[in-house]
Amino acid sequence: MMNKKGYLALSATALLLLAACGNGEDNGAASEGDDFEGITDDPTELTAWMWDPNFNVAAFEMAEERFQENNPDFSLNIVENSQADVIQRLNTSLSSGVETGLPNIVLIEDYRAPSFLTAYEGSFYSLGDYFETSDFADYKIAAGTHNDNVYNVPFDTGVTGLFVRTDYLEEAGYSLDDLQDITWEEYIEIGKSVYEQTGVSWITNDNGDLGLMRIMMHSSGVWWTDEEDGVTPFIEGNEPLRLAFENYKEMVDAGIVNIHNDWDQFIQTFNNGDVVTVPTGNWINASIMQAEDQAGNWGVAPIPRQSVEGSVNASNLGGSSIYVLNVEGNELAAEFLAATFGSDAEFYQDLLVDIGAMGAFAPASDGEAFEVEVDFYGGQQIFQDLAQWTQEIPEVAFGQRTYEIEDILSVALQDFLGGADLDEVLQNAQSQAELAM
């Protein structure tokens, strides 16, 4: 004989719960129904998955606005997650074969794109016919090309520069001119001298992150994997990779490297003025310019090249492209991208001015925004320089295993720095990477 109070309390709890959960559904009820099957029901609203609120999301909001001028019904629903989370969700959705909730548009880092295009063949929509692919730097288009079909509209370039503290340089008797078109060996020599005179570290690096090696190798046009199949590891006998390892060890042994462990510490190092040069992607610009007290003390030189044939003073680190999923709404998504990121030179000017985003769209680099003299960099036209270097970046086949092989190589690098024989280290890494295939 359960008393009434007990039942009442129980059913009240249950009701409350139902109501609470139901509430979650009802809120924004107008859009709930459409949203849920938004992709099929409402062809004027598209969903996009991406990361970075100040950069990618801001860029897409601007693109949405521009596209709306001629397509007033159009709207873009941007879902913001971290990059790792976008990958996790995309992988789960695509590998379970459930189309419910898949976005129309997704941003993928160039290094990761080949593995997605291979693993989920047929899940992406070919975009090559929608825009002029030759307007973009070759290496960006190559990252999204699979079986001769172009699946990406390139977005931000990861063109690298050698960001330098000119005041430290001058203190040691050098100027920005001494860093023009040099090799990594020359870079190290100058570094030793500057370090001796100023006591400030020449470069900062995270030993677990092979970004610096990637920069070096990309300038010579090779990658961790075979350029034909994109899977076979190319570690043993990879001359630029070998040289990258050797050069880095020389820097470490000379004591001119500051070691940081994560992204915050990286930013902290140059914001605090604890390092002279930052060789990295142009996207670091916003973080460098955060330290307003250092205005006028920075400059950008071309990235050093490797002492191997074919290496150039231009490279890339990071950067991503836009992909369209092969679900309903794909044609609209393609048209939207073609009209904005794919062809609109003026839009790229706005992107640079408003959010500091540099695209890989060649026709845009003649615009006014690129010619601006940046006071923070002593009046240097850094965007024009970077845009010019973008077009010089060698084409590289990123392959499907960039980060997987890097996990193996970062251990190898530690061994090598610890004094192990380089041939042996690379041989081991090669066989480990082959085993993992």
Add this chain to the structure above:
Amino acid sequence: MKNQETMKKVFMYSFLILTSVMFFFPFYFLIISITNPSIDITRGRLLPGTHFIENFRTMIETSLLSRAVINSTIVSFGQTILSIFVSSLAGYGFEVHKSRGKEIVYNMVLLSMMIPFAALMVPLFRLFGTISEVAPIFGIDTLFGVILPYVSTAFLIFFFRQNTKMFPKELLEAGRIDGLSELGLFLKIYMPTMKTTYAAAGIVTFMGAWNNFLWPLVILQSPRNFTVPLVISAMGSGYLIDFGAVMIAIFFTTIPTAIIFFVLQKHFVAGMVGSIK
């Protein structure tokens, strides 16, 4: 002799103070950071600043945190109430009632604890894809979808069964004689007696639900339905991160779990050691 005692105390207290500082430092840094601009946070400034209001504004403007707090609250309370009710029924049943094959079933339940969630995710997502077609309100991109896989968990069943071992079965006999139904025995005798166990299970489940990341990430698709960890994770990713806003978000979402823990702390400890009044 007395000197030795003092030395021991000095040593003990300095050790305790040192460990307290170590544990307290992250909180201190969090509290300091919410008042500093992003640049000072990356520079490791340890003094309070004047940027609190700006940080707060950025956080409100750029993230859906308030919506996410509501979602997380619904999910956490919903999951806690449902799962401790269902799992305690199971744990009670396993211990109190006799049936053939009971132990085999129980061992199978325990075995399911060995399978990592990552391995279950894809099949589970497929299942919810199918559920979405039949009953969309329980499917993908709903808060029910977040709760459902956790309504019955092997750990809680195990936890309740273990604690039920100490439950005096005579109480049930007495209840039966007084004419209580089986459900009545559970609701009116078992549940009130096991209050501390419920409190401990409640805290563990609530914290787990509040901090749960992987499953909500996969199942929730619209920002409107996001829970707190998803929003914070999204804020901390990008070329230029506003650490001030991130710190504020973390600060405001640590408070509820802290409050719940402190309120229920007494029961929590009692429940963990399994006391019955």
